Amino acid sequence: MSTAVVIGAGASGLASAFFIQKFLPNFSKVIVLESSKRVGGWVNSTRHPDGCIFEHGPRSLRPVGEQGRNTLQLVEELGLAKDILPVFRSDASAKNRYLYVKEQLCPLPNSLSGLFKTLPPFSKPLIKSVALEPIRRRGKGNDESVHSFVQRRLGREMADIAIDAMVRGIFAGDCRKLSAQACFPPLYKMEQDYGSLFAGAIFGSKGPKPELTGLARKAKQEGWASWSLAGGMQELTDSLADAVGNSKGGEVRLGSPCVTLTPSSDGLGKIAVQTDSDKINADLVVSAIYSKDLASLLPGSMGDLRQDLSLLPSVNVVVVNLEYKENVLPVKGFGHLLPSSENKQILGIVYDSCTFPEHNRKGSPESTRITVMMGGAWYKNLLNRDGVLPEGSELVWMAKDAAAKQLGIRSHPIRWQVSLQKECIPQYQLGHVAWVQSLEKKIQESNLPLHLVGASYRGPAVNDCINNARKMVASLAQRS
Ligand SMILES: Cc1cc2nc3c(=O)[nH]c(=O)nc-3n(C[C@H](O)[C@H](O)[C@H](O)COP(=O)(O)OP(=O)(O)OC[C@H]3O[C@@H](n4cnc5c(N)ncnc54)[C@H](O)[C@@H]3O)c2cc1C
The missing domain is CATH 3.50.50.60 (FAD/NAD(P)-binding domain)
Incomplete structure (x- = not known):
């Protein structure tokens, strides 16, 4: 035994x-x-009796890749397929992501035509960075920071703004310190194997395709971008x-x-x-x-x-969930991120009610749930002069203030919850x-x-x- x-x-x-x-x-x-x-x-959902769900950790998973398919298979084995809440690629929350730069909410391009336009906060059309990518020099195979990798392949502006913000969103971390090889292994491998991300995306996807069954097949056929569960x-x-x-x-x-x-x-x-x-x-x-x-x-x-x-090392993140009585979001989308040059304390705001309205309080009017993420690698900037994290009420005030400035939400939340997640995201x-x-x-x-x-x-x-x-x-x- x-x-x-x-x-x-x-x-x-x-x-x-x-x-x-x-x-x-x-x-x-x-x-x-x-x-x-x-x-x-860190997987932690507060379920309120009126149907409102606050997520304090992960809120959605992607269905693609070996990892995504494996989780979907597990979901089926656990008998949870009936509870899946898919987000379709055509949904606003899958298509629309924003950056908050120079006090402005900037939509990221979500179509091919968007790549050809000069859209703030970028000073030139993104197609220029993308078109030059295949001819940029290959790395030497050593580990390098995510910032350095992206700057080399896609230019400084992409690294300083888009990738800086994205790494804050995923790792609550500083892209100048984190490893490209460890944080984004598929991108690192594409460059190693094919010399460019562009070539890697084209040639790397050739080869035998896995045979999809069950939920993974459904996810592909129906075009899921991500998913959560009813509970x-x-x-x-x-x-x-x-x-x-x-x-x-x-x-x-x-x-x-x-x-x-x-x-x-x-x-x-x-x-x-x-x-x-x-x-x-x-x-x-x-x-x-x-x-x-x-x-x-x-x-x-x-x-x-x-x-x-x-x-x-790892970082602390302060997660503030806010619920407003009515639909107060000025835009539809997944949420927005802030590059570190814009704001050290606030990492970004997730528009939860837009992605999973099923997790909203039942009844009318239609409510809004958002999550303000703070701290991460910039946690010290949240501390007061004595090196102490402000009280919960002050953190709620900071989150409300961020929602007011960045999204124009002036009304008062009807419910909130603050969680300090200590050493929650390891820094690769x-x-x-x-x-x-x-x-x-x-x-x-x-x-x-x-x-x-x-x-x-x-x-x-x-x-x-x-x-x-x-x-x-x-x-x-x-x-x-
Ligand atoms: C705010 C936040 C948002 C996130 N968002 C996403 C997202 O949207 N999508 C996504 O994919 N991932 C997301 N993540 C990351 C993901 O949630 C975590 O990386 C993942 O849940 C970690 O799981 P784990 O089991 O490895 O570790 P943990 O969740 O840390 O579990 C470890 C467990 O071990 C217990 N433990 C510790 N020491 C001992 C001991 N000595 N004896 C017994 N038990 C012990 C702890 O109490 C804990 O329950 C997010 C994380 C955070 C913090």
Whole structure:
């Protein structure tokens, strides 16, 4: 009888446990340890009784690519297909994205003709950057910052404005510090393989196409751009936890932190997992927590690995959800982002009610939900003179003020919620890919039955987390 312990009940940990139960039947016990009182980790939806849903973490997932298809398959296996809320490519929230620059809301081009026009905040038509891309020099294959990569391929203005804002939207991070290879592996690979992004997009998409089935096929046929679930994103992690906990030998323990991990000294290749109440002798341990948190669980004898694991920085994000009584949005779209040159404190505003009106309060009039994201790599700019984060009410005031200035919303919200998400998005800095490889090599050499999944390593998007969990289990299944 073998026992697997998964540390952390976020998307990565729950998906790992689910796939272990599915593909590694020799593990008759699968225990998920979660330090907090709830499952989901950063996937966190507040469901109000009147139907209004506030998302404090991820709010939509993309259906495309290996990762997107894998999550859709999981959704089907969990019986959640009926609850899918698709956003179609023709919907305003899929087509319209904005930048807020020089105190102006600027729509990004969403058609070919838009590329030929000079649209603010850009000083020339974007086609000029795109047309020159194939003849720009190829990188030397070293890791470089996202900013440097984009500046080299698409010019300074694209890097300073569009990519700066986009990286703030995805990683809450600074594109001058983050690694192109780690943050955007497909783009990095296109340049490596084909010399240009343009050529990569054309030739890279040739080759055999995966055969689509089920929801992935539906998503392609119907032209989905993204999706959520009727009960919010948390429905996915709640259902995963139910599936794991209700399977024979499966257990999800809440309020049960892993305190230490000690490799067995008898050479049997086990790990003693100490929780705050008992000790489990595990044949397999999957770490699905932030790498720094894993570092603190390892014994002093593993100082080298501890040291390496603690190197990954992450950022704090303040998420302010606001609800207004009526439809107060001046435009329809997904939301807008601000480049760091425009505003250090506010990263962007998501127009949630436009993308998923199904998550609005039931009844009329039609309400508005928006989310103001603040801080990230610029978190220090939110702190007061004493280095302290202002009170929640002041943060709500800042969010309201941003909505008023950037969207002209003058009315008062009827409901709000502030969440400080501490160390929530790992920052893949230069050398990240090599760091992950070296960690995995060290663990392999130590012969420990320890495996790493989660946002710290190979992509922070929920689709990445779930797909990496599946790949980790698949590789174990192949070996067994
Ligand atoms: C504000 C925000 C918006 C986001 N938006 C999107 C989006 O739109 N789309 C998208 O794809 N992604 C988005 N993400 C990223 C994505 O949500 C996360 O990267 C992903 O959910 C991480 O999942 P995880 O399971 O790897 O880690 P986590 O969610 O961090 O889960 C780890 C779990 O481990 C627990 N834990 C920690 N230490 C211990 C211990 N010692 N013992 C036991 N348990 C422990 C924690 O309590 C936590 O529950 C967003 C993230 C944030 C913060």
